[in-house]
Structure formats: structure tokens, C-alpha cells
Amino acid sequence: MVTIPSRRKRATIHDVAVEAGVSRGTVSRVVNDEPYVSASARTAIEAAIEKVGYVPNNAARSLVMQRSEAVGFIVHEPHSLFLDDPNIGGILLGANTVLSRSDYQMVSLVIDSQRDTDRVARYLSGGFVDGVIIVSARREDPITRVIEKLRLPAAFVGHPPEQSPLPFVGIDNRASARAITERLMQTGRQRIGMVAAALDRDSGADRLAGFTDALGDRFNPALVARVPLYTFTDGVKGMCALLERDPLIDGVFAASDAVAAGALEALRHAGRSVPGDVGIVGFDDSSWALRTQPHLSTVHQPAFGLGERAAECVLGQLRGEEQPADGILLETPIIWRDSA
Amino acid sequence: MVTIPSRRKRATIHDVAVEAGVSRGTVSRVVNDEPYVSASARTAIEAAIEKVGYVPNNAARSLVMQRSEAVGFIVHEPHSLFLDDPNIGGILLGANTVLSRSDYQMVSLVIDSQRDTDRVARYLSGGFVDGVIIVSARREDPITRVIEKLRLPAAFVGHPPEQSPLPFVGIDNRASARAITERLMQTGRQRIGMVAAALDRDSGADRLAGFTDALGDRFNPALVARVPLYTFTDGVKGMCALLERDPLIDGVFAASDAVAAGALEALRHAGRSVPGDVGIVGFDDSSWALRTQPHLSTVHQPAFGLGERAAECVLGQLRGEEQPADGILLETPIIWRDSA
DNA sequence: GGGTTTTCTGTGAACGTACACAGATTAGGT
DNA sequence: ACCTAATCTGTGTACGTTCACAGAAAACCC
Known part of the structure; x- marks a missing residue:
């Protein structure tokens, strides 16, 4: 009857040591290539490592080293x-x-x-x-x-x-939102709104704060649509809400590129041209930005x-x-x- | 002079044992909630664990257990x-x-x-x-x-x-590609081409093979555009090449949804309507599929x-x-x- | 050739846990 | 009260490394 070595145990540093006829310490020195090991010992150990198929056990190493790398x-x-x-x-x-x-x-x-x-x-x-x-x-x-x-x-x-x-x-969401909103204002837009998303997160709240910072006196609370998530579909919904509140809206800051893409979709549906009738800016400079038509002006996030x-x-x-x-x-x- | 315990050593199972006045073994039993430990010992040990802030050391555990979970x-x-x-x-x-x-x-x-x-x-x-x-x-x-x-x-x-x-x-890329191509043929398209991508990968090569399987005798090698990657931009390029080779092309199988989105972009640029002039299908059922206009018919990949x-x-x-x-x-x- | 340094090697302890085993205590049944 | 069984607890060993230390061997210098 033949015994099947179904799962052979892993070779340890000790196995290498006996195979090479040296001690554990010397093998350890070779493995971590430290000095003070003779050429003859080194070659013997390297051959032994190859022969028994030794790979160091990290669990044991990190136990004694007290770190895992x-x-x-x-x-x-x-x-x-x-x-x-x-x-x-x-x-x-x-x-x-x-x-x-x-x-x-x-x-x-x-x-x-x-x-x-x-x-x-x-x-x-x-x-x-x-x-x-x-x-x-x-x-x-x-x-x-x-x-x-x-x-x-x-x-x-x-x-x-x-x-x-x-x-x-x-990143400074607030300052960035303010900066791009100001840039949008410089294009001469008069009725600027925002699709604000994810207000339960710092990033979402800060982007809205930056938007109001930029508009200052001209800020109109009615032109902020609040949606729960930074998503395409929420962008569509938010933009629809804005269009309903002010059909003459001519500028939009979307809280993210995905939201901006959704807004773009809503505008297309409503027959508005971009950037002709409405100028729109996003946030993230994600892959969305180049997938839309036209490409999005946006804040680059250095991921x-x-x-x-x-x-x-x-x-x-x-x-x-x-x-x-x-x-x-x-x-x-x-x-x-x-x-x- | 006060000694600052800048980085206190982590408590071990032994520390817990001393604190609770029991042995390591008993603590181990509590930690791994095994039976055979008295109620009094259990509460004492639980209090001690809390007090010394003990967390088991996985490196030691996986060393002895010979597995890491x-x-x-x-x-x-x-x-x-x-x-x-x-x-x-x-x-x-x-x-x-x-x-x-x-x-x-x-x-x-x-x-x-x-x-x-x-x-x-x-x-x-x-x-x-x-x-x-x-x-x-x-x-x-x-x-x-x-x-x-x-x-x-x-x-x-x-x-x-x-x-x-x-x-x-x-997934069976070949059979899936064949199936959706056949479905596209059933819509009555006469001149069907493919934007084939990533032919150096199995998936890419198989999708092309499935396409030719479906077309059979009607396969026209000239109507296959080969592009390197499953990307939007490669989709644009591939579709432009197809339009150049056959301006009357009325059906396209794109190797992925991203490629299909690019193809859609190229068709829009060329003034073709979808699905009116050209029918197009993709592959993956990724988030791309619902971002395009019109939404993509595609093969769902059960990620x-x-x-x-x-x-x-x-x-x-x-x-x-x-x-x-x-x-x-x-x-x-x-x-x-x-x-x- | 004796002393000192340098190079090389082996040994024992430690890391923190799990587990087998042995011993102690308690409970249960006659 | 005794025996058996069930419950509970402590001790020693093993897991596979690294590292400090102690020696041995070789090299070097006067």
C-alpha cells in the first residue's frame, strides 16, 4: 500500500540547515543577506534552499520582529x-x-x-x-x-x-468650489444655480459652502437643488428641479462630474444647449468629464x-x-x- | 523625573492571566469561547481583558494554527x-x-x-x-x-x-458574443461590422470569434476594425474606421460598452442616428450602458x-x-x- | 609565538498563541 | 460513602523565526 503525501509540510529554516549541514543562524543570515558568512556556506545553503523549496514563514518572522511590513x-x-x-x-x-x-x-x-x-x-x-x-x-x-x-x-x-x-x-473642497464658481461667474452668467449632493458628508457640505461664498450677495437659495448622492441619476433630478424653479437659469455648478453629466442629460431633454444657453461646471475631473458632450469644465482632484x-x-x-x-x-x- | 511610557508594549494573554489570577489556558478558552470555564473565571477574565486592553496577536495565532483565516x-x-x-x-x-x-x-x-x-x-x-x-x-x-x-x-x-x-x-465570451450578434441580425440589419478590441487577451479574441460564428457566410473581414484597448477613445477610432470602409454600415457589435459608447460618439459626429440608421450592441452591461444616449443593448456580465x-x-x-x-x-x- | 582583531558559526532564548495532557474539583447515581 | 463521570484549571511543548551571545577559526601585527 502506498501512502500518499497528500499535503507535504512546508520546509522550515531548520530543514535547510540540516540539508546544508549548518545551523539555523547561518541560514537566517543568508536569507536576510547579512555579512559574516563564508562563501562555501552561502553556496551550500542556497543549494539547500532550492532543493527543499524553502520559503520563509512570515507569520513567525513578524511574531518575533513585532512588525509585518x-x-x-x-x-x-x-x-x-x-x-x-x-x-x-x-x-x-x-x-x-x-x-x-x-x-x-x-x-x-x-x-x-x-x-x-x-x-x-x-x-x-x-x-x-x-x-x-x-x-x-x-x-x-x-x-x-x-x-x-x-x-x-x-x-x-x-x-x-x-x-x-x-x-x-x-483637498479644500470649499475653496475649490468657490474658485470654479467664480470662474463660471466670469463668463458672464447671470442666474447661477447649483446641484448640491451628499450634504451629509463634509465634501458635499463644503462644496455648497464654497458656492455660496462665491456668489455672495447674488446668492439665491431657491437656485440650490439638493440631492442625496453624487450620481448621474441624482444629477438628472436636481437639474430638472432647477429648471422648474427658474427656466431662465444660465449657469450650473454640479457637485460632481457624475452629477454634471446627469444635469447635461436633463438640459438636453429640455432642449437647452450647453454651453450656449447654460454653462455648466463639475467637480472631480473624473473619467466622466471627457465622456460627456461637451467635455466638462471641472476641478481636478489629484487622486x-x-x-x-x-x-x-x-x-x-x-x-x-x-x-x-x-x-x-x-x-x-x-x-x-x-x-x- | 517622570518616565514617559512613549509606546507601551501590547498586552499579551499572559498579562491577562496574571491580572485575572488564572492561567494562560483559561484565558485562551475564554477568548475563543470554548466550554469548560467557570462563570467566575469568565467574568474575571473579561474584566481583565478590558482593563489591560488585550487584543489577541494574530501573527502568533496563525503561526501555531498554521493558517491565517x-x-x-x-x-x-x-x-x-x-x-x-x-x-x-x-x-x-x-x-x-x-x-x-x-x-x-x-x-x-x-x-x-x-x-x-x-x-x-x-x-x-x-x-x-x-x-x-x-x-x-x-x-x-x-x-x-x-x-x-x-x-x-x-x-x-x-x-x-x-x-x-x-x-x-x-463567462463564455464566444457564445455570448455570438448570441448578441445573432440578436442584432434578427433586427434586420444587413451590413454588420465589429469594433474588436484587446485581441491579445482571451476575452477580446473570443468575442471576435463569436462574432464571426454568428455571421457565418455573411462575414465580411473588411467590416472588422481592430483596436488595442476596451476604451472609449478606441471605440471612437474603430467606428471611424468602419464608417470609412463602409458608409452604409447599419449594425455594429462593439467589444465592450466603453467601446460602444465611443462608437456612438463617432456616429453622432458622422450624423448617423442610433438606432435609426445604425443599430449598436455592446458587452459588459457596465455603468456605461445607461450613461449613453440611447441606452445600450448589451451582454450582462455577472461581476x-x-x-x-x-x-x-x-x-x-x-x-x-x-x-x-x-x-x-x-x-x-x-x-x-x-x-x- | 603570543596577543589582538576580524571573520565566521552554533546555541539558547524569546516572540504570543493553541493544544494535549494531567491533575483537581464538583456533581450524579447507586 | 463510594465510584464514575463531568466539569474546570494549570503546565509544558510546539509553531518558525530573529537576535544576543559565546566560542572557534582565521588573519594580522609587533
Whole structure:
């Protein structure tokens, strides 16, 4: 009868040591290429590693080293973020680029339910990551408490959580909204409205605030349509509402590019030309901006840069450097295209 | 002089034991809520855990348990996938949903460079994950070899890697392309062309093959425009090429919804009406499909379902169940809207 | 050739947990 | 009151590394 070695155990550093006729210590030195190992020992060990198919066990390593060389990238509310938010991919890649350069493994953790929250909290607590980057749409995030309690090096991206000492990297939504609204006013529009979205989030509220800042005395509360989400369909609805309230409206600031695309659709339906009858500007400079006809004038959101800076912030903390208590705000250039 | 406990060491199970006046074993039983522990001990231990702020160390646990309760989700070529591929988010959420239900932590690993490939390979080797789901656009993926060598439970999603025994979950691109082309033919179109994209990938090549299958004798090689990527801009280019070759073209199968959106743009520019002059169908049923005017008739790709099945496949292997050697193909219903 | 430095190697302890085992206590049935 | 069974608890070992330390060997200098 033949015994089937259905699942052979993984080779350990000890197996390599006996195979090469040396001690564990010497093998360890070769694996982490430290000095003070003879040429003969080195070649023997390398051959042995190849022969037994040795790969170091990270769990054991991070247990004794007290670190994992990994940084978590937490995405909360993925339904809205992954499927609608065009920035998330850029942030992710920016963060990965920086972490990769320092040989940190980025692991993204998706939180999609209460169960996920608990599990991710356990994961973070368990020493599987040395730091964490959080992209959250929520003002108050239960995972924030866990991170604070663990004193885990962290960085928020997008906008800061309420009442949290954690550092963050973001953009100045209010100033950017003000800037692009002023630019729209300079085109000579007289009746400017806004489709404001996601007012329950900092970003949404700030964009509306920037809009009113820009209009000053000329602000007309009736020309603000409020919709729940940064989506195409909410853009359609919001624009329809504005047209009903003022058929002569000639300028619109949409809270996001997706909203702007929806507004464009509503205007087309209503027989208005853009930018002829109505000038419209968006926010994000996402892939939406070039998919519409005409292309959108919008505020560029430096997604990749946000990811990079967040990663640098976490790496800095890992190196023991003190980080600025205030958040970092990145520049948001205005991209002027054809829609206004 | 006051000593500042700048970074207090994390409490261990041993600290809890001392605090509660019991042994490590009993604490362990409480933490993993096993039976055979008295009510008094339990309350004392729970209080002690709270007091010293104990959180179990996963690295130590997975070292002794020889498993990590985590499954990797590898995304290769994120530039094209995250930013253009509308399916990735759905796959990710589907996989997470299933894994979450079994209390597995899903960790996504992004491969964006050679350096990343090596690091991810080390990460997988190191015992940080018990299994892996791979979403790759590449036919030949270096990470595949690593996984095979490690005998790590795995599942490919999208389409199978070449010459690999690893199980996969996907759709039948060829049959789906054939089906929707036939549906387009049934609308009475006489001169049907295709904007074929990404012919270096299985999906791209299969979609073209399905198209020629459907046309049979009526296939006209001149009416196939080949473009490199599944993108909007390539769609514009491809459609322009088709219009040049046959100005009377009245039906188009676009290799993806993004390509179809580009084609629509080109047709609008050329003054053709859709679906009046030209009928057009896409592939993916992505968010593009409802953003265009008119909405796209397309092949629905069950992204969420693909993720679910891939996760189930990996979980099955972890439970020791034998998996079907052949891949699993999911249904792809045709969604008929206004563009044809 | 003796002493000092440099290079190389092996050993034991530690990291924080789970688990098997043994021992102690309590409960249950005659 | 005794025996058996059930319940509860503590101890030692193992998981696979890294690191400090102690020696051994080689190299170098007067």
C-alpha cells in the first residue's frame, strides 16, 4: 500500500540547515543577506534552499520582529466608492506606488457590513499591518476608534474624520468650489444655480459652502437643488428641479462630474444647449468629464497624489518622524473645457 | 523625573492571566469561547481583558494554527482594470460577501510593477493567506507559477490562464458574443461590422470569434476594425474606421460598452442616428450602458456572481472538497435596450 | 609565538498563541 | 460513602523565526 503525501509540510529554516549541514543562524543570515558568512556556506545553503523549496514563514518572522511590513488600505462603503467614485482607483495606485518603493506590502480591506467592521478591527489589532490608510465616506467611522486605541500609525484620505486626532490628506473642497464658481461667474452668467449632493458628508457640505461664498450677495437659495448622492441619476433630478424653479437659469455648478453629466442629460431633454444657453461646471475631473458632450469644465482632484501623500504620511510615522497635526491639503487646478 | 511610557508594549494573554489570577489556558478558552470555564473565571477574565486592553496577536495565532483565516484577492494590471474595467468592483464585492460570511478576511493585493510581483509572491509564500483569488488581464501571469508551486488553494476569475491546472470562474465570451450578434441580425440589419478590441487577451479574441460564428457566410473581414484597448477613445477610432470602409454600415457589435459608447460618439459626429440608421450592441452591461444616449443593448456580465463563485471555489478547497477540474461558466443574459 | 582583531558559526532564548495532557474539583447515581 | 463521570484549571511543548551571545577559526601585527 502506498501512502500518499497528500499535503507535504512546508520546509522550515531548520530543514535547510540540516540539508546544508549548518545551523539555523547561518541560514537566517543568508536569507536576510547579512555579512559574516563564508562563501562555501552561502553556496551550500542556497543549494539547500532550492532543493527543499524553502520559503520563509512570515507569520513567525513578524511574531518575533513585532512588525509585518504591511500597510492596510481600508475602503469603507465600497458600494458607493468602488462603483461610483472615480478617485478610489487613483488613490489606491498612488498609495501602492509609494509603499512599494519602501518594500511595504499594501493590503486593501473592504468594509461592506457590520460583520466586516468587526473582522477588520480584529485584523488590524492582530498585528498583520504596521499602519493604515483609510478612505471613508463616513463622517464618523467606528474603525477610527479602534485605530486610535491601538495607536496604529494612520492617515485618512479625502477628508478628516470628526473629532479625530488622526492626520489626513485631502483637498479644500470649499475653496475649490468657490474658485470654479467664480470662474463660471466670469463668463458672464447671470442666474447661477447649483446641484448640491451628499450634504451629509463634509465634501458635499463644503462644496455648497464654497458656492455660496462665491456668489455672495447674488446668492439665491431657491437656485440650490439638493440631492442625496453624487450620481448621474441624482444629477438628472436636481437639474430638472432647477429648471422648474427658474427656466431662465444660465449657469450650473454640479457637485460632481457624475452629477454634471446627469444635469447635461436633463438640459438636453429640455432642449437647452450647453454651453450656449447654460454653462455648466463639475467637480472631480473624473473619467466622466471627457465622456460627456461637451467635455466638462471641472476641478481636478489629484487622486494619485492623495494616495501618495497618505502613504508617505504613514511611512513617516513608521520611521518615527513627527507628522504635522493639521491635515495636508493638495492643490486642485481648474480644468477649463467646453461645458462653460 | 517622570518616565514617559512613549509606546507601551501590547498586552499579551499572559498579562491577562496574571491580572485575572488564572492561567494562560483559561484565558485562551475564554477568548475563543470554548466550554469548560467557570462563570467566575469568565467574568474575571473579561474584566481583565478590558482593563489591560488585550487584543489577541494574530501573527502568533496563525503561526501555531498554521493558517491565517485570510484569502488574497490579487489584482494585476490595475491601471487598466481599476480605471477602465467596470467589473472589478463587482467581483471584489461578490468575493468579499462570500468570504465574510465564513469569517475570512479578504485582503486585496495590487500588482503594478515587477517589484510588486516579487513582493506579493513573498507575501503569499509567507503564510499570510490561506488561499487566493486572481483577477488578471494577462494570459501568462508570473504569479501563477508561485501559486502552483505553493499548492495554494486558488481560483482565477475572468478567464483561465494558459496551461494552468488552476480552477477558474468566467463567462463564455464566444457564445455570448455570438448570441448578441445573432440578436442584432434578427433586427434586420444587413451590413454588420465589429469594433474588436484587446485581441491579445482571451476575452477580446473570443468575442471576435463569436462574432464571426454568428455571421457565418455573411462575414465580411473588411467590416472588422481592430483596436488595442476596451476604451472609449478606441471605440471612437474603430467606428471611424468602419464608417470609412463602409458608409452604409447599419449594425455594429462593439467589444465592450466603453467601446460602444465611443462608437456612438463617432456616429453622432458622422450624423448617423442610433438606432435609426445604425443599430449598436455592446458587452459588459457596465455603468456605461445607461450613461449613453440611447441606452445600450448589451451582454450582462455577472461581476458580483463571478466574485461569489470564485470565493466559494477557494473556500471549498480550504474545506478539502475536490473542485471540478474544468472551469465554471456563468450565464450572461442579453439586456436589450434602445441602441438596437 | 603570543596577543589582538576580524571573520565566521552554533546555541539558547524569546516572540504570543493553541493544544494535549494531567491533575483537581464538583456533581450524579447507586 | 463510594465510584464514575463531568466539569474546570494549570503546565509544558510546539509553531518558525530573529537576535544576543559565546566560542572557534582565521588573519594580522609587533
